[in-house]
Amino acid sequence: MRFLRHIRIAAWMAVAIVGGLVIGLTVLAPDRPGIATNIASSGPSGIGGPFTLTSHRGETVDNESLTGKPYLAFFGFTHCPDICPTTLFELTDLAQELGEDADRLNVLFITVDPERDTQELLDAYMTSFDRRFLAVRGTQAETDAVVAAFAAYAQKVPLEGDSYTMDHTAGVYMMDAEGGFVGTLDMHEPRDTRVQKLRRLIGA
């Protein structure tokens, strides 16, 4: 019966290993893959290609200039009254909670509407948020490239008359100091959880 006992032990060990894996994956998996299916479907390896943009202050912002500090990036446009300023406002609140620690982090608001979001407009717009944040824009080609680099989505949608709106990926990307994708920051999560995630990201 020793043999049976061995099988039983082996079976329980298998259960423990599988259970451990399930728990491990649940804990380690990005918190809400659904926040941007594009991210989930293409996987982390699909994020982080090269891009070059210009900040609202006129500096060049590209993979090289970003290396050395973790950063947050999200897509939006200033003609959006609803989601975009809220995200910027909430990130401002988190940055203020982190205080000087937030100096160890870059925050990029990437416009998907370079046609209307001129550098001048972005410069005035950003005075309402944490002064460390960067609004970045590019030519249409540079914008397409950054959207592709983040495996994101942006699409111009004509409205009545000559106006239009932009559909765009809504999530906030967390990137490490080497520009590798870490996960998304879910703005629905409790504030404390978000602060902790940012502290973890910057190693504070």
Next chain:
Amino acid sequence: LPFRLHSILLAAMLAWPASLTSAAAHEFEIGDIVIDHPWSRATPAVAPSAGGYFTLTNNGTEPDRLVSITSPLAERVEIHESTVVDGVARMRPLPDGVEIAAGETVELQPGQIHLMFLRPSAPLVEGERFDATLSFEKAGDVEVEFMVQGMGARPTTAESHEDHGEHAQ
């Protein structure tokens, strides 16, 4: 989940006194329609648009419809709906307005159905108020006053804080 519900209720209870002082509820009526607490959010310095939110209740026996809005604040006011589906944020005008079925309540709130004041004449500053006229298909026109709350302000009702995973915000 019950724990989560408790914390929501607790948060709502804690938040309530603050919301009373910063933005006391106010309401307007026209016919069978009650417009509860029209509010907006402070805008960034050069925001090309501002949002508008309120709760509509139809106490009548016939459906009615909010069809249009005008305001001295903006060149034009549109009714829009924001959604986040599969991680993509979208905003679409609702050219036919918003129907309020008999006896029903419809909430306009951030990340969902909302008003969009296009090209406001000045940035909105927390604590200020501005006027607008709402036109309903049956009830007619009513003047209301919007209260400008903080840039990150959320609706004051507890249930509207949560359970909108598929909505923007």
